[in-house]
Amino acid sequence: MTALRFDPALPWWAIAALAGLALLIAGFALWRGLRGWAWRGLAGLAAAAALAGPALEMGSRAGLSDIVILLDDRSASQDLPERGDQTDAAIERLSQQISALPNTELRRVTVGDDPDGTLLATAITRAVAAEPEGRLAGVIAATDGRIHDPAMLPADLQAPFHTLLTGRPQDxxxxxxxxxxxxxxxxxxxxxxxxxxxxxxxxxxxxxxxxxxxxxxxxxxxxxxxxxxxxxxxxxxxxxxxxxxxxxxxxxxxxxxxxxxxxxxxxxxxxxxxxDRLRVLLVSGEPHAGERTWRNLLKSDAAVDLIHFTILRPPDKSDGVPVNELSLIAFPTRELFLERIDDFDLIIFDRYRVRGILPPDYFRNITRYVENGGAILVAAGPEMASVESLNLSPLGSVLPARPTGRVMDQPFTPALTEAGRRHPVTSGLPGAPEDGGGETWGRWLRMAEVQPNPEAEVVMTGTDDLPLLVMDRVGEGRVAMLTSDQVWLWGRGFEGGGPQLEMLRRIAHWSMKEPELEEEALQADVSGLDVRFTRRTMEDRAGPVRITHPDGETEELALEEAGPGRFTAEWTAPAPGLYRLRDGELRRVLALGPAAPREFEQTVASGEALSPLVEATGGAVMQLSDGVPDLRTVVPGRSTHGRGVSRDWIAITPREAATVTGLERTPLLPGWVWLILISGLILAGWLTEGRAGSGSLTERRAGD
The missing domain is CATH 2.60.40.10 (Immunoglobulins)
Structure with a gap:
């Protein structure tokens, strides 16, 4: 490799100015009729050329080997009948043929499973980008053609791309x-x-x-x-x-x-x-300090539709005020408790007194509502110990505790019971110490004494460890009772306050059967095929979890205690699918992976997705069910596939790439030669003009 290079001694503008000046002087001499004008111009141009420093650059080159990329598709769909054997045979035979070619290197790329499917196009783009374009002689892919990233196919490939399809025509x-x-x-x-x-x-x-x-x-x-x-x-x-x-x-x-x-x-x-919306009916028996606590809690939840009635004027109130001067809204008892009671997810009786507003039949209908799946929450005050107690109404048959008639007017700090540390409603309440006491909570000042039903759960206690929060299930419904009306003290920050809103929210949502607050539950947090099981229970132990795989195989997974009433375990599923879980009476179905595995959405082999790249590069799509094609080499511009005597063939195009291993630069003329050349041109011009001058003088003398 030889080329002409320049190493100027002056800036190019100075050399250009010198050449221009030489041409200007030569032109002026021509205009004056001087015979040496050409020699003068050549001398100036020679000086400019000498200052440009022309030199011959000679490089030595070494040939580079060609590169062939062989892609091996090992995605899940390649495990279908015969495809694995076809791929193995193709990869082995082509590897041998490529290795046997002189001056040729093999780059093998394996494409495996990916959560997004077969990313063969991405693998092609990365493999091509990693190699010098001038050395790439061909790309061959053994695949079923079912790729999930066709947009990633390279836009420009300067070598033939061949697709060898696995599968059978009759698939x-x-x-x-x-x-x-x-x-x-x-x-x-x-x-x-x-x-x-x-x-x-x-x-x-x-x-x-x-x-x-x-x-x-x-x-x-x-x-x-x-x-x-x-x-x-x-x-x-x-x-x-x-x-x-x-x-x-x-x-x-x-x-x-x-x-x-x-x-x-x-x-x-x-x-x-x-x-859609949680529909709650709140009935306050009388105005009191804690009434707004319930209202604010329920109104702050955008998913709750709240209907709130406060009984300001009971039927037994006689104060002589004319009816036409009253602006109170009549309590629509029939509509709420007979006609539309099943529309509510939860009914809250807040310090309600039985004073003849609701007749016994209405209470019986509320009892039926609970047994059929409804929820009742009773927030009691001193009235629970009086003759106006809800316990003395037909509703008393579903309440979780019976009042004794005593009201405890003394300060106390709410505390969690052993069951309360396990129950999801009270477990982990902010500020609750590990031993179940409530030293970090503010005190309440009053509560009613009750006797809980044998099947009810007492999760919080007050004075002398008497029940404060009692929860029970009745039929398909749920009932909770808070035996104090002092929870609002927590909201006001009395003696440091406490988790008022969180506790009331949990009680209400447990009553409405929210899954995250179930006492007995088996939860599964899924990330891909990794699952974290959490078993909540009121018992001292849980598990093991029995897992049934999609193919019917079963295994048991032991659980470890992670806290009161909580047992956990980590597990990785072997494959996507539907898994059935069982722990005692609890059953659950778990779907892992996509609705249907992406690798098996389309399984019949096809070269359609790869055909744009095949056609753009002049390659071929061939079925491996017809045998592995032979490999040839052809010059660029010739066909790269065809039918031979015994089988089909595909070809790569050798690139004959080379790299420069050394450079040598030699001046076009030595400096002394440039000096002689310039001097000779100047002397030739002077001599030419001198002869012309003496010839004219001789002619003039002869004329005289």
Whole structure:
């Protein structure tokens, strides 16, 4: 490699000025008729050239080897029948052929599983970017063609790209497609899942059908089977029965005829059940200091619709005020407690007195409401120990405790019981010491004495360890009783206050059956395939958890105590799917991974996604079921694939790249030669002009 280089002694503008001056002088001499004008101009240009420092640069080169990239797709869909063996054979044979080529290097790239599917295009782009473009002779991929990142294919590839497809031409598969599924839904309201069942590939005649039997179950309950048409979008209505995760499993039995896989015949969809609005009825028996505490708590929750009535004028009040001067709103007892009582999620009786406002039939209807799944919360005051106590009404049959008639008017500090340290309503309340005492909480000043029912849970105590907060389940409903009306002292910061709003919020939400406040619960925090189990219980021990895998295999997982009433364990699922959990009477269904594994959404091999890159580079898509093609080398511009005598062939294009190993620079002329040349040109000009001058003088003398 030889090239002309310059090493100027002066700035280029100075050299250009000198050359321009030489041309100007030569032009002026030509205008004056001087015969040496050409020699003068050449002398100036030679001086400018000498100052430019021309030199010959000679480099030595060394040839570089060509590079061939071989991509090996080892994603989950490559484990389908015959594909693994086809890939192994192709990789082994091509590796041998590439290694046998002179001056050629092999770069092998393996593409494995990824949560986002087969990222083959990303692997191609990274592998190409890592190699010098001038040395890349070809890229070959052994794959089923089912990639999930086609947008990442390189836009410009200066070498042929070949796709060797695994699989068989007769492959086919029937799959369940979840077109749309909601992440959330309202409890007791229908949500819609849109799906379809479709066939792909060459469906054999014995497997072709117009409909399939679709099996549907929610949270592992009894399955229902419906006949649904093929290749048609369907809307499946599902009613969510509870708050939290609802797992809907949809699937069909594997058809006859040997489809590729049955892993895309089912799907597990997790829908989180939420309440539209929590409807609460608050009835205050009389105005008092703590009344606004309940109202502020419930009004601060945007998910709560609150109806609040305060009884200001009971029927037995006689003060002579004319009725037409009263502006009080009549208490709509019939509408609330007979006609629309089932619309409420919780009814709170705040210091309510039985004074004839609600007749006995209304209380019996409230009792029925509780037994059928409703919730009652009683915040009691001194009236609980009087003849106006709710306990003396028909509602007393569902209350969790019976008053003794005594009111304890003395300060006390609320404390947690052993059950209270385990119960999710009171466990972990801010400021509660480990021993269950409440030394960091402010004191209350009054409470009523009650006798709890045998089956009720006493989670907080007051004076002389008497029950302060009692909770119970009645039928399908729940009842809680707070035997003091002094909780507002915590909100006012009396003697340091306490967790008033948090405690009241938990009591109300436990009454309304919020999942995070269940005493007996099995929770699962999922991150990919990693699961953290948390078992809440009122017992001293829990577990082990029995886990049933999607294939029917079972295992038991031991739990370790993490705190009072809390047991935890870490577990990693072996694969995505639907897992069934059981711990004693508790059962739960857990869906891990996507609704259907992405690797098996489409399983019939196809080169469609890679064909744009194949066509742009002049490569080929070939079936490995026809055998591994031979490898050849062709010059750029020639066809890179074809049919040989016995089998197909593909080709790479050698690039003949080289690198410069050394450079040597030699001046075009030595300095002394430039000096002689310039001097000679100047002398030639002077001599030419001198001869011309003496010739003219001789002619003049002869004329004289």
């Amino acid at each position: 086919w598969d029937r799959r369940l497609v979840i077109e749309e599924a909601p992440a959330f839904g309202m409890i007791d309201q229908e949500v819609t899942i849109r799906l379809r069942v479709e066939d792909q590939g060459e469906v054999p005649p014995e497997a072709a059908t117009g409909s399939v039997g679709l099996r549907i179950s929610v949270d592992g309950e009894d399955e229902q089977v419906f006949a649904v048409p093929m290749d048609r979008s369907l809307e499946l209505p599902v009613t969510l029965g509870h708050a939290g995760q609802n797992v809907v499993q949809v699937g069909f039995d594997a058809p006859e005829g040997g489809e590729l896989t049955d892993r895309n015949n089912t799907a597990a969809i997790s829908i989180n059940g939420v309440r």
